Amino acid sequence: xxxxxxxxxxxxxxxxxxxxxxxxxxxxxxxxxxxxxxxxxxxxxxxxxxxxxxxxxxxxxxxxxxxxxxxxxxxxxxxxxxxxxxxxxxxxxxxxxxxxxxxxx
Numbered sequence: 001x002x003x004x005x006x007x008x009x010x011x012x013x014x015x016x017x018x019x020x021x022x023x024x025x026x027x028x029x030x031x032x033x034x035x036x037x038x039x040x041x042x043x044x045x046x047x048x049x050x051x052x053x054x055x056x057x058x059x060x061x062x063x064x065x066x067x068x069x070x071x072x073x074x075x076x077x078x079x080x081x082x083x084x085x086x087x088x089x090x091x092x093x094x095x096x097x098x099x100x101x102x103x104x105x
Contacts, residue, residue, distance in 0.1 A: 007100055 027034050055068045062071060069081030 011095075 023038075027038075030037075052068070055071065056062050059071055062068060065085060066078045066081045069077035069079075071077075073080070
């Protein structure tokens with residue numbers, strides 16, 4: 001029996017692998033225009049990362065997403081981000097349980 005850490009690593013590996021393996025087929029299906037879309041998404045991701053870096057460095061003591069929510073929107077921002085992250089973890093946990101259960105059949 002594998003421990004929980006191995007299941008998490010396997011799940012992350014599957015998610016990353018599907019994304020990497022599907023990229024060539026996406027380019028084949030959509031043509032050269034899809035490369036432009038991929039570049040646009042890369043630029044947007046880079047810009048988002050720069051904004052997050054700026055947020056983390058703007059004030060001392062910001063070490064998590066709820067901290068960013070509090071810095072931007074006060075205590076309601078912190079509560080909203082905390083609840084949203086909790087719901088995402090529940091969703092990912094459910095998907096992981098479904099994935100592991102389907103492997104054991």
